Amino acid sequence: MDYRGKFMVKPGEEVKLSKIDPDETFKTDKDAETLELTAKYTKELTELQNHLYAENRHSLLIVLQGMDAAGKDGVINHVLAPLNPQGCRCQPFKAPTELELAHDFLWRVHRAAPRKGEIVIFNRSHYEDVLVQRVHNLVPKEVWSERYELINDFEKLLWKSGTTIVKFFLHISEEEQLKRFKQRLEDPERNWKISQSDYSERTYWDEYRKAFEEALSRCSFNHAPWYVIPSNHKYFRNLAISQILADTLRDLDMQMPPCKVDLEKIRQEYEQAAETIRRKKQSGHL
Amino acid sequence: MDYRGKFMVKPGEEVKLSKIDPDETFKTDKDAETLELTAKYTKELTELQNHLYAENRHSLLIVLQGMDAAGKDGVINHVLAPLNPQGCRCQPFKAPTELELAHDFLWRVHRAAPRKGEIVIFNRSHYEDVLVQRVHNLVPKEVWSERYELINDFEKLLWKSGTTIVKFFLHISEEEQLKRFKQRLEDPERNWKISQSDYSERTYWDEYRKAFEEALSRCSFNHAPWYVIPSNHKYFRNLAISQILADTLRDLDMQMPPCKVDLEKIRQEYEQAAETIRRKKQSGHL
Numbered sequence: 375m376d377y378r379g380k381f382m383v384k385p386g387e388e389v390k391l392s393k394i395d396p397d398e399t400f401k402t403d404k405d406a407e408t409l410e411l412t413a414k415y416t417k418e419l420t421e422l423q424n425h426l427y428a429e430n431r432h433s434l435l436i437v438l439q440g441m442d443a444a445g446k447d448g449v450i451n452h453v454l455a456p457l458n459p460q461g462c463r464c465q466p467f468k469a470p471t472e473l474e475l476a477h478d479f480l481w482r483v484h485r486a487a488p489r490k491g492e493i494v495i496f497n498r499s500h501y502e503d504v505l506v507q508r509v510h511n512l513v514p515k516e517v518w519s520e521r522y523e524l525i526n527d528f529e530k531l532l533w534k535s536g537t538t539i540v541k542f543f544l545h546i547s548e549e550e551q552l553k554r555f556k557q558r559l560e561d562p563e564r565n566w567k568i569s570q571s572d573y574s575e576r577t578y579w580d581e582y583r584k585a586f587e588e589a590l591s592r593c594s595f596n597h598a599p600w601y602v603i604p605s606n607h608k609y610f611r612n613l614a615i616s617q618i619l620a621d622t623l624r625d626l627d628m629q630m631p632p633c634k635v636d637l638e639k640i641r642q643e644y645e646q647a648a649e650t651i652r653r654k655k656q657s658g659h660l
Numbered sequence: 661m662d663y664r665g666k667f668m669v670k671p672g673e674e675v676k677l678s679k680i681d682p683d684e685t686f687k688t689d690k691d692a693e694t695l696e697l698t699a700k701y702t703k704e705l706t707e708l709q710n711h712l713y714a715e716n717r718h719s720l721l722i723v724l725q726g727m728d729a730a731g732k733d734g735v736i737n738h739v740l741a742p743l744n745p746q747g748c749r750c751q752p753f754k755a756p757t758e759l760e761l762a763h764d765f766l767w768r769v770h771r772a773a774p775r776k777g778e779i780v781i782f783n784r785s786h787y788e789d790v791l792v793q794r795v796h797n798l799v800p801k802e803v804w805s806e807r808y809e810l811i812n813d814f815e816k817l818l819w820k821s822g823t824t825i826v827k828f829f830l831h832i833s834e835e836e837q838l839k840r841f842k843q844r845l846e847d848p849e850r851n852w853k854i855s856q857s858d859y860s861e862r863t864y865w866d867e868y869r870k871a872f873e874e875a876l877s878r879c880s881f882n883h884a885p886w887y888v889i890p891s892n893h894k895y896f897r898n899l900a901i902s903q904i905l906a907d908t909l910r911d912l913d914m915q916m917p918p919c920k921v922d923l924e925k926i927r928q929e930y931e932q933a934a935e936t937i938r939r940k941k942q943s944g945h946l
């Protein structure tokens with residue numbers, strides 16, 4: 375199954391989330407086969423990351439969005455944690471600070487963009503500026519309605535400079551969200567995380583859905599696609615995302631850079647150094 | 661075995677690296693028992709990280725230093741990669757940029773310090789300013805010789821604000837370094853990493869050792885200790901470091917924060933929400 379083809383929002387397509395089943399699994403089960411396949415893609419991803427780092431030409435920006443409890447943290451823990459932490463960075467976006475608010479809405483986002491060779495994961499992103507800000511009227515409609523185009527321009531700039539952008543909307547049902555909230559409630563280790571807003575934000579479900587639909591419809595391009603990932607089943611979400619990321623990086627057709635030095639000469643130098651150490655050792659100086 | 665007690669540089673102690681055996685393993689073998697013990701500490705570390713994050717009072721700064729090929733990347737890959745990437749950041753320090761050089765030497769370091777709840781790993785650090793800068797005379801002796809005190813003051817500032825600092829010197833022999841360089845030479849996947857400076861820096865071995873000895877001797881305190889880790893054997897290095905880190909975090913005696921909300925009220929609200937969803941479903945609206 376080619377999940378990129380299945381889940382990508384085609385440029386210009388009008389997304390209707392009610393038409394996309396968050397329970398979809400394409401007949402995969404949470405069995406050994408599925409878990410092995412996910413592990414295979416995850417392993418390939420770490421190898422491709424090594425090439426990305428070595429080649430130092432491309433970078434990868436992964437955007438994670440979704441309702442509360444949709445699984446953004448879960449994706450980071452299960453799919454992305456195996457990446458080498460030296461070439462991978464997680465960037466959360468919370469309510470903007472005073473300094474951030476004193477700039478345009480993309481300022482803090484641009485500062486967090488990946489450098490060449492790096493993978494950066496946005497846990498929430500600049501899309502919050504057309505989601506929470508729209509739903510709660512934090513800025514007037516004249517302001518947020520112009521942001522789609524500004525976002526598209528911004529992402530084109532990143533893409534033109536070698537950044538591959540992949541955006542995931544983790545699609546869960548209201549029922550599944552409630553189930554996950556209840557699980558948090560029953561787990562004493564996670565009680566401290568529960569805030570009143572978990573509950574109050576729920577009541578804006580329909581407004582958020584509308585806001586997501588507009589963002590997904592207006593901001594998906596071949597160079598910066600949105601994928602709507604059915605995410606009620608975590609194992610399937612992980613499978614689909616790991617496949618999409620591996621496919622995306624594989625397509626960059628990266629090459630290991632050539633060796634910068636004369637290996638033969640270095641080899642000879644090492645032989646000499648080894649000989650020196652041997653002699654030092656024999657004479658008791660080491 | 662208490663590796664903290666064994667390997668910590670006692671405040672005021674004069675370190676002689678030639679007296680510390682880089683092959684030391686305290687009779688542990690690379691067997692199932694050792695690997696399980698390392699895995700146990702690593703697992704504990706991820707749990708303690710969760711508490712660190714939840715409590716949001718402390719932060720942890722891990723400094724990794726050592727000769728080239730001493731295993732800094734290896735420690736990150738094996739001991740620290742399992743940490744949750746959302747609360748953990750790797751910060752490499754390379755040759756300073758023009759902007760960084762236009763500031764005091766601790767400016768770029770301070771910017772990279774961990775926030776509360778966060779673990780930050782310095783791959784090299786401000787100690788390079790009394791190592792490479794000293795060995796290659798990049799600054800005059802009057803400048804670098806005053807830095808030890810400035811470093812101690814800086815680390816005290818971090819400590820006073822809730823940052824636990826743990827510094828590891830990965831101690832390998834010249835022979836082991838050469839062996840590892842040769843392995844890189846024989847591995848085509850890693851050939852691109854080899855630079856002429858790998859070889860040329862080797863010839864400064866004694867100068868680096870002297871510079872390390874002074875830094876270790878002058879900058880180890882109970883609140884910001886240096887540990888000299890025998891690192892010729894990678895499995896032992898990983899065991900010792902994972903134990904020291906777990907012991908250090910455990911000693912912080914962190915508490916999960918109290919719940920911020922009235923759980924009973926939230927539970928009732930969820931029951932009502934679940935009922936609403938059930939009714940919506942029955943009436944075909946979901």
